[in-house]
Amino acid sequence: MYDLRFLRDNLDSTREQLGPRGADVPWDNLRTLIEQRRALTTQVEQRRAELKKGSEDVAKLKREKQPADAAMAAMKAVGEQIKTIEDELRGAEEALTDLNLRIPNLPHASVPAGKNESSNVEARRWGTPPTLTAPAKSHWDLGEALGILDFDRAAKIAGARFAVLTGAGARLERALINYMLDLHTTEHGYREVLPPLLVNRTSMTATGQLPKFEEDLFRLRDEDYFLIPTAEVPVTNLHRDEILAETSLPIRYTAYTPCFRREAGSYGKDTRGLIRLHQFNKVELVVFAKPEQSYEELERLTGHAEAILQGLGLHYRVITLCTGDMGFSAAKTYDIEVWLPSQNHFREISSCSNFEGFQARRGGIRYKGPAGKKDAKTEFVHTLNGSGLAVGRTLVAILENYQQPDGSITIPDVLRPYMGGLERIHNE
RNA sequence: GGAGAGGUGGCCGAGUGGCCGAAGGCAACGGUUUGCUAAACCGUCGUAGGGGCAAAACCCUUACCGAGGGUUCAAAUCCCUCCCUCUCCGCCA
Numbered sequence: 001m002y003d004l005r006f007l008r009d010n011l012d013s014t015r016e017q018l019g020p021r022g023a024d025v026p027w028d029n030l031r032t033l034i035e036q037r038r039a040l041t042t043q044v045e046q047r048r049a050e051l052k053k054g055s056e057d058v059a060k061l062k063r064e065k066q067p068a069d070a071a072m073a074a075m076k077a078v079g080e081q082i083k084t085i086e087d088e089l090r091g092a093e094e095a096l097t098d099l100n101l102r103i104p105n106l107p108h109a110s111v112p113a114g115k116n117e118s119s120n121v122e123a124r125r126w127g128t129p130p131t132l133t134a135p136a137k138s139h140w141d142l143g144e145a146l147g148i149l150d151f152d153r154a155a156k157i158a159g160a161r162f163a164v165l166t167g168a169g170a171r172l173e174r175a176l177i178n179y180m181l182d183l184h185t186t187e188h189g190y191r192e193v194l195p196p197l198l199v200n201r202t203s204m205t206a207t208g209q210l211p212k213f214e215e216d217l218f219r220l221r222d223e224d225y226f227l228i229p230t231a232e233v234p235v236t237n238l239h240r241d242e243i244l245a246e247t248s249l250p251i252r253y254t255a256y257t258p259c260f261r262r263e264a265g266s267y268g269k270d271t272r273g274l275i276r277l278h279q280f281n282k283v284e285l286v287v288f289a290k291p292e293q294s295y296e297e298l299e300r301l302t303g304h305a306e307a308i309l310q311g312l313g314l315h316y317r318v319i320t321l322c323t324g325d326m327g328f329s330a331a332k333t334y335d336i337e338v339w340l341p342s343q344n345h346f347r348e349i350s351s352c353s354n355f356e357g358f359q360a361r362r363g364g365i366r367y368k369g370p371a372g373k374k375d376a377k378t379e380f381v382h383t384l385n386g387s388g389l390a391v392g393r394t395l396v397a398i399l400e401n402y403q404q405p406d407g408s409i410t411i412p413d414v415l416r417p418y419m420g421g422l423e424r425i426h427n428e
Numbered sequence: 429g430g431a432g433a434g435g436u437g438g439c440c441g442a443g444u445g446g447c448c449g450a451a452g453g454c455a456a457c458g459g460u461u462u463g464c465u466a467a468a469c470c471g472u473c474g475u476a477g478g479g480g481c482a483a484a485a486c487c488c489u490u491a492c493c494g495a496g497g498g499u500u501c502a503a504a505u506c507c508c509u510c511c512c513u514c515u516c517c518g519c520c521a
Contacts, residue, residue: 004477041478045490052490055502059446068501075501243438243475366475378475 001100001362008034014106020115020324021104033096040089047082051075101205102212105358107323108295108332114322120335121322126306127315129339130401136341137407139399140273143169145407147428149274160271161263161278163392168425172398172411173281175418176391177256180283180308184388188304190254190285195234197257198225203237206363208329208355218260218278227260231284232385239288240363243378249367250289250297254388257282274392275347281391287384290367291357294382295332298354302334305350305388312412314397315339317346331356336389338397349393352386359383 007014007030015027054075061068112121143149148169154162165173184190204210204226209217218227228234235255244251259282270276285304289297302318309316321333330353337346360366360380368378402410409425416423 009482038478041490045478048490051501056447058501062446072501079501 001358002103003361004034004037004096004100007100008038014103017106018104019113021107021326025103026099030096030099033092033099036092037089037096040085040092044082044085044089047078047085051078051082054078098211101210101362104328105331105355107326108354108356110320111326111332112320112322113324115324117322117325119322120325121320123318123320123334125315125317126310127313127339129315129341132341132403134405136344136400137403138273138342139340139396142399142403142407142409143274145427146409146425148172148425151272158278161276163274163277167428168419168422169395171419171422172415172425173391173395175415176394176398177281177283178418179311179415180388180391181254181256183308183311184254184283184285184304188252188254188307190252190304193231193235193238193253193255195228195231195238195255195257197228197234197260199228199234199237200225203233203240203363206240206365207233207236207359208327208362209233212328215264216262218262228257229261230259230282230385230387231255231257232286235284235286236359236365236383236385237363239365239381242365244288244365244367244381246290246367246369249381250287250293253286255284255286256391257284274396277392280393283388283391285352285386285388288365288367288381289384291379291382294354294356294384297382298332298334298352298384301384301386301388302336302352305336305352305386308389308394309336309338309349311414312394312398314394314401316349327351327353329353329355329358331358334386338393339401340397341400341403347393347396348390349397350387350389353384355383355385357382 002014011027011031011034015022015025018025054071058068058071058075061071112119114120140149140151144151146169148165148167150164150166154164157164181192185192198220201210201224204217209226209229217229219225220227234257235253238253239251258279260279263276263278266276274280285301287297287301306316306318316336316338319335319337321330321335326333333351333353335348336350336352338349339345340347357380360383365381365383366378367381398412398415399409402412404410404424407427411419411423411425
């Protein structure tokens with residue numbers, strides 16, 4: 001969503017900068033609606049001023065015990081005109097808002113141009129692939145053989161794209177969640193949040209999932225609630241319609257939540273294993289920052305996600321997404337991809353984005369200097385978030401990268417305290 | 429789920445049809461006073477849309493008293509619907 005005055009003054013340059021991202025925006029219609037809204041607003045305000053004045057005159061006449069019938073009749077006519085114009089104005093505003101909510105964010109100047117993922121740019125790489133003495137097995141083969149992953153029973157109780165973790169598998173998932181939360185809260189300065197997993201339509205609209213991507217979400221049948229696809233939604237909405245104190249920024253939150261995604265349109269992709277599920281666990285990082293500090297915060301936040309992989313000793317690379325591969329709301333995104341030996345390539349395990357003021361405008365998230373100060377302006381904050389990390393995919397990476405020739409899994413040192421000292425997962 | 433009470437500016441709180449965008453208090457900010465702190469006193473102190481202008485300052489104007497409709501010349505105030513909070517009862521982890 002864009003500021004209307006900005007959009008009016010910069011419609012052509014916005015269209016140009018969005019390029020293919022803005023292909024399905026009806027630009028001419030948008031221009032017409034903006035002008036229409038402005039013209040109708042002026043009209044209705046003039047009439048309202050007239051009505052206000054007229055009504056005051058009526059009050060005065062009545063106080064002086066003078067007849068007021070003529071003035072009242074005249075104002076009745078003005079009132080009817082106002083209603084007519086208001087209806088038109090409301091229609092224009094609704095159409096305009098609906099269009100405005102469907103325009104993607106402008107990419108930051110540092111984002112490489114490109115149509116699709118082939119134009120993404122690798123920023124850096126950390127570590128090396130593990131040296132395996134036997135051909136790498138997939139995490140689903142390893143996990144099922146160890147008796148810690150059960151896809152058949154998951155399909156029975158829920159359906160495709162669900163998983164059951166058991167025994168050391170379940171404990172490893174829990175260990176990862178705790179390891180991530182502990183690192184972020186004690187070393188990286190985040191405040192832990194445990195939010196609702198169901199949110200309302202307004203919250204989904206603020207972060208950008210709605211109105212455009214409703215088919216990606218699970219929705220309740222009897223009430224207008226949605227299952228969160230990421231903790232970004234409830235945590236960013238924590239400060240919706242608030243004015244934050246400038247001194248409180250940056251605000252950093254971390255949250256563990258399950259995430260729910262319909263994965264409509266991904267039929268046939270990643271059908272096996274834990275990579276793409278309808279329900280998965282994620283530890284999320286969310287930051288509210290002042291505009292001038294937000295890109296510095298993006299680097300920092302990405303580093304915090306990387307620190308998890310480094311602690312686990314997992315080989316990864318960081319990718320700067322090009323304009324064509326970024327999500328709807330992002331101005332700049334880094335993807336972190338972890339090495340998976342069985343697939344012999346990197347897979348996304350985290351996505352870290354700066355949304356600049358895009359979500360803040362949709363959700364009315366602002367900040368202000370000290371109250372009463374003359375130069376204290378109210379401005380939209382910048383919001384950022386990143387996975388720190390996707391827990392299921394991290395478990396996949398551990399199974400595959402730490403697999404032994406006998407099919408057992410060595411547990412990374414940092415997780416052992418969370419596993420009751422367990423050093424290796426054997427067949428149960 | 430049943431019964432009742434209520435939602436007013438950062439907070440508290442007055443206001444039941446007409447100069448009410450809203451008294452008063454607290455907090456905050458600026459200042460005077462002060463050895464320092466405190467107190468006292470003076471002043472400032474909401475958000476947004478449109479216009480004056482290309483912008484800032486400033487000025488004009490409109491809207492906003494939970495949200496949306498309605499009645500009326502005129503609505504914080506009356507009516508309807510919805511949302512939320514609180515209390516009691518029921519149910520429940």
